[in-house]
Amino acid sequence: MTNFHIRYGAEVAEALRDARPVVALESTIVSHGLPRPENLRVARQIEATVRAAGAVPATIGMVGGALVVGLDDAQLTRLATVDGVVKLSVRDLAVAAAAGADGATTVAATSAVAAAAGIGVFATGGLGGVHREASQTFDESADLTTLARTPIAVVCAGVKSILDVGATLERLETLGVGVVGYRTRRFPGFYLTDGGFDLDWSIESPEQVADVLAARAQHGVHAGALIVANPLPADEQLDPALHDRTLADGLARLERDGITGKAVTPYLLAHFHSATEGASLTVNVRIILRNADLAARIAVAAAARRTDDPA
Numbered sequence: 001m002t003n004f005h006i007r008y009g010a011e012v013a014e015a016l017r018d019a020r021p022v023v024a025l026e027s028t029i030v031s032h033g034l035p036r037p038e039n040l041r042v043a044r045q046i047e048a049t050v051r052a053a054g055a056v057p058a059t060i061g062m063v064g065g066a067l068v069v070g071l072d073d074a075q076l077t078r079l080a081t082v083d084g085v086v087k088l089s090v091r092d093l094a095v096a097a098a099a100g101a102d103g104a105t106t107v108a109a110t111s112a113v114a115a116a117a118g119i120g121v122f123a124t125g126g127l128g129g130v131h132r133e134a135s136q137t138f139d140e141s142a143d144l145t146t147l148a149r150t151p152i153a154v155v156c157a158g159v160k161s162i163l164d165v166g167a168t169l170e171r172l173e174t175l176g177v178g179v180v181g182y183r184t185r186r187f188p189g190f191y192l193t194d195g196g197f198d199l200d201w202s203i204e205s206p207e208q209v210a211d212v213l214a215a216r217a218q219h220g221v222h223a224g225a226l227i228v229a230n231p232l233p234a235d236e237q238l239d240p241a242l243h244d245r246t247l248a249d250g251l252a253r254l255e256r257d258g259i260t261g262k263a264v265t266p267y268l269l270a271h272f273h274s275a276t277e278g279a280s281l282t283v284n285v286r287i288i289l290r291n292a293d294l295a296a297r298i299a300v301a302a303a304a305r306r307t308d309d310p311a
């Protein structure tokens, strides 16, 4: 490889040049978060959802050492189907590039790359956060510390319910990451509509989120992320009793199998998908598609705002 500069998909490059709405999407969800072969189908559906709402999707990942913003279909297919795709956090990006690796970017890495590329809105399923037992293991996702220094709006369904949700909210407060509910004052729990904790702010429309982003940019005071927590409607959530059983069983297996580090989240997600016989997968896909739609509408509102008021 001759240089390591970020590569842009043609459509994304054009949209960024013209200040048209773009939504960043992560690839770890595709390579490590969803089972094959649904993962590729879902990855394409996420992009189609962003397009349908009027924005350009920019799925981010690494192909043969090249960091790409706006993977094309062949690149997306490669990350969804080949073995040995590495889960990349921010700290891994340069090492993996130098090694010529295929890699999928986490929320942390995707946010950091998107912000560097000038993309202001990102859609994912659920954030990483503070793991249960973190007081012994110190296992806290780099998603949190990265969002503290990355100016991007992340649309998600809260943090994964496999985590310590209360501790994660405390860390987000300490780290100065903004958290608003989308039409709710309860923090969602990913598979579950209600994660069990209150929020200070509820935002009612994509335009209002765009106002927040404009205020943050014009103040020039707060350089961290804004989490837009978008809960599933209660009738679409995973059955809470099934959720609790599956989680207890998954945590016990984690311990039994000695799983640690970055393998923890993919292991638990895979356990949910198999133990619920696909019920959690259906819910997971709904979460991502709803977030992709909202993120696109926020990006459209933000772009319209820039056109109205270039200052």
Ligand code: PSU
Binding pocket: 026, 028, 029, 030, 032, 033, 034, 105, 106, 107, 108, 124, 125, 126, 127, 128, 129, 140, 141, 142, 143, 160, 261, 262, 263, 264, 265, 269, 284
């Ligand atoms: N949300 C999902 N599925 C996923 C993830 C999040 O619905 O696969 C991924 C994201 O890429 C997130 C990562 O950044 O899991 C967190 O991993 P860790 O806990 O190792 O930081």
Ligand code: MN
Binding pocket: 139, 140, 141, 142, 261, 262, 264
């Ligand atoms: Mn971890």
